[in-house]
Amino acid sequence: MTEKIGHLLHELSVLPFSESAAFSLTNYTFWLLVGIALMIVFFVVASRKASLVPSGIGNLAEAAVDFVRNGIVVDVMGPEGKKYFPFIGTIFFFVLFNNLLGNIPPALPGTGTVGTTFTWAIIVFIVYNGIGIKKVGLGRYIKSFIPSGTPGWLAPLIFLLEIISHLLRPFTLGIRLFANMYAGHIMLGVFAIFAALAIEHFTPVGAIVLPLSFLMQIILRLFELAVAVLQAYIFTILTAVYISGALHAGEH
Amino acid sequence: MSALGAALAFGLGGIGAAIGLAIVGAKTIESMARQPEMAGRLQTTMFIALGMIEAIALLGFVLAFVLNAG
Numbered sequence: 001m002t003e004k005i006g007h008l009l010h011e012l013s014v015l016p017f018s019e020s021a022a023f024s025l026t027n028y029t030f031w032l033l034v035g036i037a038l039m040i041v042f043f044v045v046a047s048r049k050a051s052l053v054p055s056g057i058g059n060l061a062e063a064a065v066d067f068v069r070n071g072i073v074v075d076v077m078g079p080e081g082k083k084y085f086p087f088i089g090t091i092f093f094f095v096l097f098n099n100l101l102g103n104i105p106p107a108l109p110g111t112g113t114v115g116t117t118f119t120w121a122i123i124v125f126i127v128y129n130g131i132g133i134k135k136v137g138l139g140r141y142i143k144s145f146i147p148s149g150t151p152g153w154l155a156p157l158i159f160l161l162e163i164i165s166h167l168l169r170p171f172t173l174g175i176r177l178f179a180n181m182y183a184g185h186i187m188l189g190v191f192a193i194f195a196a197l198a199i200e201h202f203t204p205v206g207a208i209v210l211p212l213s214f215l216m217q218i219i220l221r222l223f224e225l226a227v228a229v230l231q232a233y234i235f236t237i238l239t240a241v242y243i244s245g246a247l248h249a250g251e252h
Numbered sequence: 253m254s255a256l257g258a259a260l261a262f263g264l265g266g267i268g269a270a271i272g273l274a275i276v277g278a279k280t281i282e283s284m285a286r287q288p289e290m291a292g293r294l295q296t297t298m299f300i301a302l303g304m305i306e307a308i309a310l311l312g313f314v315l316a317f318v319l320n321a322g
């Protein structure tokens with residue numbers, strides 16, 4: 001059991017194709033590139049036959065883009081957020097395609113490694129702070145960390161707390177997506193190990209465990225599909241919320 | 253010993269997050285029942301809250317792996 005779980009964790013760890021090269025593709029970056037390629041192919045095919053009344057794949061792409069534009073960007077930031085739609089849309093589809101790709105058995109989710117998720121989280125951190133500073137200027141942006149009406153003796157404490165909460169944002173953003181993808185695959189693997197053990201040592205208990213673990217595989221796969229879409233949504237909506245917060249920084 | 257620590261890290265982290273998720277879910281349903289016309293915006297806010305609470309449970313999960321590896 002321990003040995004099998006060790007094997008599972010090894011399979012899910014980042015393994016470079018070439019040990020000697022300084023910059024080598026790893027199993028995760030390979031599938032990340034596949035995910036990006038699929039995303040590009042999907043949108044190129046969808047937009048090639050653009051018409052007023054789209055059909056088939058074009059319809060799907062249009063519904064998805066419309067969801068991000070109206071369901072996330074305009075909903076959270078209002079009409080003034082529309083100019084950040086390209087950035088937020090890129091994040092959404094990048095994360096969505098890589099999350100979903102991880103559900104096809106030989107593939108790994110490109111987002112299932114800290115390298116990818118923390119890169120996006122740090123980009124989001126830089127972008128939303130940059131937007132805030134550009135909008136109101138550095139001085140006013142920093143001053144906006146302290147809400148107006150705070151008593152003077154409390155201001156340094158509030159300021160410190162606010163700085164900490166801002167610095168924690170990229171950390172939680174990155175860890176949430178990574179851990180969801182990673183944990184999902186470990187869960188699937190653990191139930192596969194249960195099934196394998198039940199076949200190996202076929203006892204009356206094993207006869208009960210075996211169909212149950214197969215059933216759990218199916219249920220967890222469906223759950224993983226839902227999680228893949230939900231996590232892409234949450235990552236994107238939090239990005240929109242952070243940018244929206246920075247846009248309205250100087251207003252109180 | 254580190255395995256026990258890992259189990260405690262994830263278990264105790266999970267309890268807190270589970271209570272939080274339950275409160276968020278229950279309150280959202282309650283609010284939706286009271287004001288169905290606000291359902292869309294409530295759902296968006298709910299997902300934001302869910303994401304933030306979930307991160308706490310997942311920190312425990314990651315910590316469990318770190319403890320187990322060390």
